[in-house]
Amino acid sequence: MADQRQGLWDFAxxxxxxxxxxxxxxxxxxxxxxxxxxLLFSAWLSKQSVALTSSDLARIDGIVADWRSEVVQPLRAVRRRLKSGPYPAPTTVTEALRNGVKGVELSSEKIELAVAGDGRRGADRGGRVRRRCDRKPCGGAAAFPCRGSGREGGASAGRYRNGACGALALCI
Known part of the structure; x- marks a missing residue:
């Protein structure tokens, strides 16, 4: 189990x-x-010719949702806020703090990946994971619905795009 988690982390x-x-x-x-x-977890599975169904992805998303909203996102917000303020930031001293928060944020994302991997193994036992999805661009690479502003494609068009099934995909 630890080797698989490290493989996922290295891949990400x-x-x-x-x-x-x-x-x-x-x-x-x-x-x-x-x-x-x-997204990176799904790309890792895609490299192994494994695709998640939308229900698998929703279930795994539900497993990590509290961790993401209560740990990862608040750490990200603090790190981003320290880039420009509040006073006394930004200074050399607060930049050191910001870099520390960045390291903790990265560690929290590593934990999220491990939890997602554990959730996927649960899907394996239930028989709900299927092989590569041919409906996604790039042969099944990491596709997600756009849940935000409704923008699709965005500034980095070509690196990700809309799939036939209406999801955004990161092309790897």
Missing amino acids: LQLYAAPGVGEACLTLQDECRVDVPL
Whole structure:
């Protein structure tokens, strides 16, 4: 179990660091409220030729929802706020604090990925995970409905796009 979690984490870090992917993920997060850890988790499954049904994804999203809303998102809000204020931020001292919060935020996202992996294994036992979805662009790479402003495609068009099934997908 630990090896699979580390494999997922390493994959997520590598994919996020690929040219244009981090920016596309942040655009999806900010404009469409896509949960980036779940997006990266879905991309990891896609690389293994495994796709989640929409009900699987909704169930896993429900499993991580409280963690995301009570831990990950508040940490992100603090980190972002420290970039420009409140007083005495931004200073060298508050930048060190901001970087510490960023590390804790990243750790919280690593935990979310591990919980998503645990939730997916539950789907395996229930027989609800299916093989690659041919209806998604890029052969089934990480697709999510746009839950935010209604914008689709956004500033990084080409890195993600609408799929035949009406979902946004990050093309890996």
